[in-house]
Amino acid sequence: MSFKTNNKVVQWVEDRLPLISMGHHTLYEYPMPKNLNYLWNFGSLAGFALVTMIVTGIILAMQYTAHVDMAFNSVERIMRDVNNGWLIRYIHMNMASFFFIAVYIHMMRGLYYGSYKAPRELLWQLGVVIFLLMMATAFMGYVLPWGQMSFWGATVITNLFSAIPVVGESIVTWLWGGFSVDNPTLNRFFALHYLLPFIIVAVVVLHIVALHTVTSNNPLGIDMKGPQDSLTFQPYYTIKDLFGLGVFLMLFAFFLFWAPNFMGHPDNYIPANPLSTPAHIVPEWYFLPFYAILRAVPDKLGGVIAMFGAIAILFVLPWLDRSKIRSCKFRPVARIFFWIFLANGLLLGWLGGQPAEEPYVALSRIATAYYFFHFLILLPIILPMIERPRELPSSIHEAVLKS
Amino acid sequence: MKKILIGFYAAALSLTSSVALASGSLIEIPKQEWSFQGTFGSYDKASLQRGFQVYKDVCSGCHSLDLVAFRNLADLGYNEDEIKAIAAEYTVEDGPNDEGEMFERNAIPADRFPAPFPNEKAAAASNGGKAPPDLSLMAKARHGGSDGDGADYIYALLTGYTDAPEEVPASTQRQFTGLFDFLSYKLFATEEEKKPIMEPLELGDLSYNEYFSGYKIAMAPPLSEDAVEYSDGTPATVEQMSADVSHFLMWAAEPKLEARKNTGVKVMIFLIIFTLVMYAAKRKVFAKVH
Numbered sequence: 001m002s003f004k005t006n007n008k009v010v011q012w013v014e015d016r017l018p019l020i021s022m023g024h025h026t027l028y029e030y031p032m033p034k035n036l037n038y039l040w041n042f043g044s045l046a047g048f049a050l051v052t053m054i055v056t057g058i059i060l061a062m063q064y065t066a067h068v069d070m071a072f073n074s075v076e077r078i079m080r081d082v083n084n085g086w087l088i089r090y091i092h093m094n095m096a097s098f099f100f101i102a103v104y105i106h107m108m109r110g111l112y113y114g115s116y117k118a119p120r121e122l123l124w125q126l127g128v129v130i131f132l133l134m135m136a137t138a139f140m141g142y143v144l145p146w147g148q149m150s151f152w153g154a155t156v157i158t159n160l161f162s163a164i165p166v167v168g169e170s171i172v173t174w175l176w177g178g179f180s181v182d183n184p185t186l187n188r189f190f191a192l193h194y195l196l197p198f199i200i201v202a203v204v205v206l207h208i209v210a211l212h213t214v215t216s217n218n219p220l221g222i223d224m225k226g227p228q229d230s231l232t233f234q235p236y237y238t239i240k241d242l243f244g245l246g247v248f249l250m251l252f253a254f255f256l257f258w259a260p261n262f263m264g265h266p267d268n269y270i271p272a273n274p275l276s277t278p279a280h281i282v283p284e285w286y287f288l289p290f291y292a293i294l295r296a297v298p299d300k301l302g303g304v305i306a307m308f309g310a311i312a313i314l315f316v317l318p319w320l321d322r323s324k325i326r327s328c329k330f331r332p333v334a335r336i337f338f339w340i341f342l343a344n345g346l347l348l349g350w351l352g353g354q355p356a357e358e359p360y361v362a363l364s365r366i367a368t369a370y371y372f373f374h375f376l377i378l379l380p381i382i383l384p385m386i387e388r389p390r391e392l393p394s395s396i397h398e399a400v401l402k403s
Numbered sequence: 404m405k406k407i408l409i410g411f412y413a414a415a416l417s418l419t420s421s422v423a424l425a426s427g428s429l430i431e432i433p434k435q436e437w438s439f440q441g442t443f444g445s446y447d448k449a450s451l452q453r454g455f456q457v458y459k460d461v462c463s464g465c466h467s468l469d470l471v472a473f474r475n476l477a478d479l480g481y482n483e484d485e486i487k488a489i490a491a492e493y494t495v496e497d498g499p500n501d502e503g504e505m506f507e508r509n510a511i512p513a514d515r516f517p518a519p520f521p522n523e524k525a526a527a528a529s530n531g532g533k534a535p536p537d538l539s540l541m542a543k544a545r546h547g548g549s550d551g552d553g554a555d556y557i558y559a560l561l562t563g564y565t566d567a568p569e570e571v572p573a574s575t576q577r578q579f580t581g582l583f584d585f586l587s588y589k590l591f592a593t594e595e596e597k598k599p600i601m602e603p604l605e606l607g608d609l610s611y612n613e614y615f616s617g618y619k620i621a622m623a624p625p626l627s628e629d630a631v632e633y634s635d636g637t638p639a640t641v642e643q644m645s646a647d648v649s650h651f652l653m654w655a656a657e658p659k660l661e662a663r664k665n666t667g668v669k670v671m672i673f674l675i676i677f678t679l680v681m682y683a684a685k686r687k688v689f690a691k692v693h
């Protein structure tokens with residue numbers, strides 16, 4: 001069913017630039033496994049969130065002023081005087097959280113069904129790059145309204161780099177563009193916050209190219225063996241993605257219209273004040289698991305290494321997990337540990353929001369140790385010794401018929 | 404579908420309140436009922452007007468309201484002439500004129516509320532070293548989360564000037580030395596040992612307030628019975644004035660709340676229909692798949 005047209009103009013363009021047939025291939029005839037569950041909706045939801053962030057972000061940038069004396073009030077002007085400015089800003093604020101929700105579920109789906117295993121290693125790694133870029137973008141975006149949490153969050157996080165031996169202090173000065181978080185810092189954060197989403201778009205394009213080369217994994221974790229195993233993207237997955245989008249947007253609208261500040265922090269409605277430190281400096285909720293890992297290690301440099309290591313380890317995950325079976329459906333032991341890993345991740349998130357006192361510190365240490373244990377010892381060493389996987393079905397088609 | 408939605412709504416609401424509590428300190432802020440809460444919530448214009456009167460007659464002596472302009476008072480139900488008259492009661496600095504001089508003139512609706520002090524240092528100097536904070540965003544800047552949390556706090560603060568006790572809970576409570584210490588405390592400590600650590604209260608020039616973090620506030624009780632005379636005849640009790648000014652400050656912090664909820668209801672209705680149609684279409688398309 002390759003692309004054909006009777007329209008002369010379309011054919012003329014097509015002979016010179018095969019855009020339309022490419023679009024046709026990706027959105028119409030691209031074969032998807034026919035047994036996908038709703039966890040496979042979250043990739044397209046993340047894509048929707050990315051576009052929403054870029055569109056609302058550009059509109060906000062038309063009214064925002066990146067200067068320490070004006071940033072806070074320019075945001076309030078958007079909230080009060082710009083037509084529908086409150087709507088645009090609240091969408092941007094809350095969609096950032098929903099973007100992370102979608103991507104976290106998307107990643108957990110990958111972990112459970114072994115979507116990172118051959119031949120999808122590069123696809124997974126591009127995903128990790130997207131995740132890193134998202135975190136950098138979100139962090140810098142949170143600084144822009146120049147409230148108390150913006151300022152102090154920026155101060156705490158940029159200060160982490162001072163832990164690097166010898167050159168640390170110089171790096172921090174270089175990042176700040178001065179000797180403290182100040183106007184030059186705000187200016188460069190704005191420039192980068194505008195830039196990075198477009199780099200994310202570029203990496204997402206690579207992510208999709210890789211996906212279309214290796215095709216989607218599925219809940220059974222076995223390959224598609226022929227047309228009886230697959231469905232074309234249109235109409236099956238366009239319609240399923242649209243239904244998923246509807247549900248996602250209803251949850252989103254609930255927060256957007258009835259609790260728009262629920263996921264934010266009240267202190268960020270106080271203008272930044274370098275002379276007064278807030279009682280608790282907490283990052284946005286989506287950073288909390290990593291923040292907990294950072295604080296779990298008593299040594300500053302060690303904490304920084306652990307925090308970045310927690311993400312870096314995802315890069316090599318395809319080689320740490322030595323089982324040939326992808327889906328946890330057929331891995332009775334790995335499945336149990338998947339849920340323990342998830343619970344541990346949520347625990348880390350909760351701990352990241354608690355003050356740095358006992359018993360939270362001790363618990364953070366245990367949870368951090370477990371996080372690394374899962375990837376470094378459990379997956380490569382223990383599971384291969386104790387797990388006997390269940391038998392795989394011979395094809396997707398057969399498994400679907402049986403159920 | 405509807406059941407799921409209602410269930411989600413309820414779950415999300417209960418989550419909102421429990422997390423909001425957890426993010427506060429030891430002090431629990433009592434919940435009040437506000438007309439602007441809930442799915443269809445809106446401001447009560449009579450209360451807003453009374454609250455504005457309290458701000459104008461009492462709070463504005465110390466607190467600025469930088470982000471609010473006189474023209475915004477249209478939201479409270481005042482007409483153009485009334486707003487012009489209110490603005491004209493204030494003088495603002497303008498200039499420089501053609502001679503290069505700054506001059507004073509009566510405020511017009513486009514002006515913002517003038518601040519009581521020329522700068523923060525002056526504000527602090529006249530208030531025992533603590534500058535009264537700007538009130539424009541106060542209702543979102545202390546206890547946030549859901550609409551009303553901030554108004555609850557302002558109401559609690561204004562009605563929280565009670566007789567000072569001898570002792571208050573100390574700012575640093577018992578610190579645990581580790582997980583084991585924590586567990587043995589949770590499991591084995593006696594009621595006596597579990598009581599919060601108290602410290603004697605030394606007020607100095609400050610006032611005791613049971614809802615202010617640290618209990619010692621540099622703002623003397625601003626309201627007393629009949630501090631204002633309401634033009635609509637409502638008796639001006641401390642509770643009434645506190646509720647009205649909290650309502651007013653919520654509006655000052657979130658003037659677009661009504662537009663937000665109205666838009667929300669429409670968007671939600673659209674999304675429910677959209678999602679149901681997509682669900683039906685999805686069922687139909689997949690019915691043929693085996």
Ligand code: HEM
Nearest residue numbers: 040042043044046047107110115124127128130131216217
């Ligand atoms: C901007 C953020 C992202 C966007 C827009 C995005 C988009 C997508 C889309 C549209 C798909 C196909 C639909 C699906 O299988 O869900 C997909 C698949 C995939 N993504 Fe992402 N993604 C993002 C971030 C990530 C991240 C952070 C990771 C992991 C670290 C990741 C890993 C994967 C993997 C492994 C697949 C193939 C999954 C499978 O077929 O089982 N992605 N992505």
